[in-house]
Amino acid sequence: MNSAQGAAAASVSFDWQGQQLQLLGAKAAWDPQRRTLLVADLHLGKAETFQAHGIPLPSDGDGATLNGLLELAHQLEPQRVVVLGDLIHSRLGLTGELRAKLAALPELLGCPLRLIGGNHEQGSWIEGLPQEPSQALGPWWLSHIPEPRTGMLNLCGHLHPVAVVGRGADRLRLPCFSYCEASERLAMPAFGRLTGGHPCSQRDRIWLVADGAVVD
Template identity: 30%
Template sequence: MTLAIQNNHFQLACNGVSYWEEQQALLVADVHLGKISHFRKNGSAVPQTAILKNFDRLNESVAQFQPKQIIFLGDLFHSALNSEWNLFENWLQQQQAEVILIAGNHDIISPLHYDELGVKIHQELNIDNFRLTHHPEEQEDSFNICGHIHPGYRLVGLGKQHLKLKCFFRSERQLILPAFGEFTGCFVMKPEPKDQVFVCADAEVIQVN
């Protein structure tokens, strides 16, 4: 699925990333690295192999789009340093693209650690008429691309069966990306008539309203 926004084009992928063609930038929201290790440390029965899924899926996206920039829209890490930081460091060493983090409310790890790895941190990033943030922040003079909400949409079948899927949520001046990370959950959105919802199915992104 490709969206045209202000003469720019954004490919929406079913794993929740978006590729900004004109900037050759991969946009990724709410990875929450370290969350699975945090769960396991506190006794949750989450398999060790789940930790690697985030990195596997990131690698798949990088291989697919070959970006020059990878921009994380906040909440890259879930909390303080843990064993997944070492995995992140190893992952960074394999990347050719510039890596940028727009700080989110969960990003409490010292910027010094990111600086040592060559990751640039911003509170927001303005590119042409686009404003990239973690929290949704609409302004009249720019189009906002963000995360934080973990948007989802509930589909209801004829037999009253329910299916909740992650989604991209577009309003007039904003695009909210779904949470990329495993075990992040989603918040069911209630679109207004002019809003657009693009759900992430297993093999494609589908507009549902």
């Protein structure tokens, strides 16, 4: 099994009107037809933002998040990587070191990096990475906050969906993909290692992400 097949093995297929997405156990989505890797809510610089407010938070989350993204790109060899908003957590966390890492990221990914602007990017400027508006990619409508679009599937971030599994001491909060059929919206789990989540609607169809695998 090659690396791309390995990434596909840790995934489930999401079919929408004859179009296919692979929901990956790495908390990302893969469009095989357009060779596009989609992630949301990395929240890079979150630890530095909290530290600036006197709240201790480990600073190693960015490295784990970026390494996970690079590993996926090396496995799948995408033509582009699209971040569905909240690449960074705030201007306070956008340090010189983080700016240098973001500047080097397209070369390390081996493809262009594009950013749909999110609420946490507001007021920030990242050299070489302009914030783009919500837009179409084939049958998908890419946005940060949910933006239902007639005749298209809305792929979005922002919601950080998690599902609560089990009871009592065995209760777990697991990241998930969350599909709302009524609004044709598929919310992505947060990709960032230091990013929390919010319980999704019980009406949504969900795919749990646990130990690098996806469970319907």
